[in-house]
Amino acid sequence: MKTIIIGGVAGGMSAATRLRRLDERREIVVFERGAYVSFANCGLPYFVGGVIEDRSALLLQTPESLAARFGLDVRVRHEVVGIDAAAKTVTVRNLDTGSELTETYDTLVLAGGSSAGLGPTTGFVPTHTLRSVEDVDRVLEVLRSLDGPERVVVVGAGYIGLEAVENLLARGAMVTLVQRGPQILSPLDPEMAAPIEQVLRGHGIDVRLGTTVTGARPGVVQLSDGTEVAADLVIEATGVHPETGLARAAGITVGQTGGIVVDGHQRTSDPSIFAVGDGVEKTDALDGRGILVTMAGLANRHGRAAADAIAGIDPGPAAPAFGTGIVGVLGITIATVGWSEKRLRASGRAHRVIHTHPSSHAGYYPGAQQMAVKLLVDPADDSILGAQIVGGEGVDKRIDVIATAMAGHISASGLSRLELAYAPQYGSAKDAVNLAGYVADNLRTGNTRTVQWHELDTLLDAGATLVDVRSPEEFTAGAIPGAVNVPLDELRDRHLELANGQLVVHCQVGQRGHTAARILTQLGYDVRNLDGGYLTWKAGTSPSRTSATAEKEAA
C-alpha cells in the first residue's frame, strides 16, 4: 500500500507520522513544494522580531530526521502539478531540475494549505507574505539591507498582521497598518477591537482603517485614502484562500466557501483522496454549514483523523469547528471562539449579549489585570454562541474554558457552576468565567434586563433617564452625556429624585449597575442596566475611523 501526501507542514505531516505509527509497512511519500517541511509557521513573525533568535528553532523536522524516525520519503522542492484520479497517479515536478515524474498511489492526502496573493506594490516595493521560511528569509534580507530606519507597510490587521506589527515594532521599524474594513481584527466586534486600536496608535503605529493599497511607485505605497506612504517593505497579511487548483482539476468537489469538501473522516468526493488543513472546508459547530478556519490545531487534528481512516481504524467522532483563535500584541491578549455579534446579526440569528470586565485573579493579590469579556448567548436555549476576551494574564485560560464548555454543550448559565481552580494568584472564588455565567443566568431568568451601548441613544432619545450610580469622583472623571449621578449606596434614599419613566442605570463595568437595577426594579421602576457599564460604552463610542481621519485632515 502506498500513500502520497501533498504538503509537508501541519496537517500533512501529522497525517504522515500518524499513518506510520499505525502502519509500519506502508510506503509513505510526502511532496512539499517549499524547501522546508514541518516548520513552525506560527513562529515566523517572531523570528522577524528576534523573539525567536535561532532560525533552526523554526525547523522542527528535516527530510532526513523524518526518514530516520518515521521511514518517510519526504521530497522538498517537489510540486505536484496534476492528479489523475482515475489512474491514481500524480505528476510531480522537481523545482530544482524542472524534470517531471509520475507516482502511483493507493490513497492520496491533499494538505496543500492556503495561499495569499501579493498586491499592486509588487515590483515597486519589496512585497512578501509571512507564510514560509523562505518568506521570512526574504523579509529579513530586505530589512537587514537598510541603512536608516525600517519603513514597513503591513496590509491586513488580522492575527498575522498584528503579530507582524508587534515584531516590526520590536525592531524599531516605522509601521503603517492598512486595513480594508472599518476596524482592526475583524473576528472581534467593534467595541472589543477599539481599545486595541488605541494601544496600537499609542505605540506610534499609523493605523489606516477602511483603506486599501491602490498602487505603488518605487519606494512608495499608494493608498485608497489618497495618501502615499514611503516604504522599504510591504508585508501582505490578508486575502488567504484555500489551495484547491489540483483538487478542482481532478474533479474533487469544492464547496461554496472555496474549500475542499470532506466527510467527517476527511475523505473527499473521491474515496481514495483525503484532504486536511487550510484547504479544507470545516463544519461550523453552530449552524453545521461549511466554513473556512485556517488554524494549525485543526490541521493537526484532521491530519491524524485522515491517517486513522486510511489505516482503517476508527478516527473517532467528527468534531465540528468553533474557530477558536488567539493573538498577542503589545502586551494585550485577544481571544475568540464561536460567532461574533456582527456575524449573528448578519445571519439574523437571535442572541443575547453580555459584557463583563472581571479580574484575572483575586483583586487583593498583587498584579491582577482587568479583562473585557463578551459572551453571546442563544436566548432560545441558553447555549453559548461565542465569546471574545481582551486583556492580559489569563485571557487564554478563559477562552479555552469557554471553548471546552461549548464542546461539552454546557449552557451559558452553566458557566456559573463550573468548578474552576482557585488560589489568589490564579483566579477568583467567582472566576471571570463564573461571573459571565451569573450574568447569563440573571438574563435567562429575567432577573435583570440590560441595554447595549449601541442601543443607549435610542432609549435616551425616547425620553429615558440615565442614572450613573458610580461615585462622584468617577462621574467627574468622565461620564456619559446626559447622565445624572446618584451613587449606588445613596439610591435607596434618593430614588424619588428620579423620573418615573424608563430608567437606564450604569456603573463602571456593570456590577454595581446590576445591584442598582435590582433595587429600583423592586421599588417599582422600569429599569435596564447598561451592559458592560461605562467601559463598554466608552469603547463602543470611541473616536471612529471617520473622526480619526478628520483629525488627520485638520492637522
Add this chain to the structure above:
Amino acid sequence: MKTIIIGGVAGGMSAATRLRRLDERREIVVFERGAYVSFANCGLPYFVGGVIEDRSALLLQTPESLAARFGLDVRVRHEVVGIDAAAKTVTVRNLDTGSELTETYDTLVLAGGSSAGLGPTTGFVPTHTLRSVEDVDRVLEVLRSLDGPERVVVVGAGYIGLEAVENLLARGAMVTLVQRGPQILSPLDPEMAAPIEQVLRGHGIDVRLGTTVTGARPGVVQLSDGTEVAADLVIEATGVHPETGLARAAGITVGQTGGIVVDGHQRTSDPSIFAVGDGVEKTDALDGRGILVTMAGLANRHGRAAADAIAGIDPGPAAPAFGTGIVGVLGITIATVGWSEKRLRASGRAHRVIHTHPSSHAGYYPGAQQMAVKLLVDPADDSILGAQIVGGEGVDKRIDVIATAMAGHISASGLSRLELAYAPQYGSAKDAVNLAGYVADNLRTGNTRTVQWHELDTLLDAGATLVDVRSPEEFTAGAIPGAVNVPLDELRDRHLELANGQLVVHCQVGQRGHTAARILTQLGYDVRNLDGGYLTWKAGTSPSRTSATAEKEAA
C-alpha cells in the same frame, strides 16, 4: 420575612448579598463570631509573607459597607450559641459584652465553615492556624517580636501548609514541615508529589514525612520520630473539620462525612434551614456520595443557590463537586481535579493511568516550561476520573479545561478534539490537553499498551527486557537499572538484538517510547511502553522518606 445567616465570610456573605438583590424588603441579619466579615481567607498566608502588603486589602467589606450597599444587618463578634428549630429562633451571644439575645427567623442559613484544633504544642510554643484575620495578626505579632531568625514548625503539608511554607521562606524563616502521611500534598499521587518535595528540600525546608507532633517544651516541639525542633511558632495547617455543633444540637441531619446534609438547593433536613460552605457535605461528581470539599468557589456558588431557593426562584440544577484545587509554592503550580489513583485503588474502582510531560507552549517560542500531567480514565466508558498537573506556566489553564470537560461529560479521548486557542506564546497546535487525549485514545483503541512505573519491577522480575530508546547521551546521563539502550531511530535496523519475550520500551517522557512500541508491535513483538517515561519512573522511585530518614541518621 426575615433571614438569619450564621457566618459572614464566603458562603454566608454570598447568600446575604444575593438574597438582598432578589428581595429588597426582607430583613437579613448576619451573625459573625469573628471581628471581620467578608475577608480574603485565601489571602491570609500571603499577608504573612508580605506579598500582600496592605492589611486592609484582606478586608473586602465591612459591616458598614454592607449596610450601605446591601442593607444588611451585620453583627460581628456575635456567636450563635443555640438554634430552636421548632420555635424558629436563635440565641446569640455578644462576645464583647457576654450578653445574650434571642432572634426569630423565617429562614436560617448555616455558614459557619470549618475549624481546626490546635495540637499539643499549645501553651509551650505560640501555636496558631491561618484561618482568620485575627490568626494572622497573632502570627505576625509573634514573628515581629523575635530578634533572631524565625524558627517555625508548620504542621500539615497540604495546600495551606505549603502556602505557609512559601511565605515563611519569603520572610527568611527556618521552616520544619511536619506531615503525618508518607508524602506531601495528599490529594496527589506519590510520583506527582515527590518532585515537589525535592524542591522544598532544595530550598532548605526540613521536611518530615510520616511524622506527627507528639508534645512540646517551652520553645521546643517534640516529634514522633524522636527528635526535637527549636521553634518560635507553630502553624497548624491540618485537621480541618466541619463546624456542625449547632446543627447537631438542633436535630439537623449530619452525614457520615461529618458534614451537614443538604439537598440540591442547600436545604437541610429542616425545611427552614439551609447550609452552605465548608460545613456542608457535597455530592461527589464521580460516585454521587457525600464528600467534604473545603473550597471557596463552592461556598460562593452554594451561597447563591441557597439565596435563590430562599427567595423562591429556581436556583438552577444542582452541580456535584469535582474537588478542583490549586496551590502555588516556590514557583511550582500544583492542581488537581477529581479522584487520585490512590483513591481509585482504595475504592476498588477500575482505572487507566496516563502520564505525560508536555510543554506549556510551543517549544520553538522562548520560555516554554515542561509540566507533568496525570490523567485517570474509566476503562469502561473512557470518562475522565481525575487529573493532576504539576509545573509552572499554564498549569491552571489545563486543570480548568479538564474540569470543564468533566462537567461537560467530554470523554478522555474527546480531549484530543478540543479546539483550544493556539499561538506560540500560549500553547501548542497539539496542546497539553489534546496530547493527553491522544494517549487516552490510543489506550482506548488498544493502539498502545502501557506499564506504570510501579509495575515495572514485577515485569522485569518475570523476565521482560527493558529497552531504553533515548539517545546514548541521555542513557549515559541516567538510566533505569537493567535497561539496554537502542535509540529509536536505530530500532528498525537493530531490533533483532532484542530478546523475543515481553519487551518494555521507554524514553524520557513516553512519546518516543510510543513510536518504538508501535514499530516493535508491528514487527511481532509483545511490547509495552513505560507510561510517562524515565521522568515518571524517576519521580515514582525517588528516595523515599525511609531513605531520607536513613541519610539523616547516617549524617
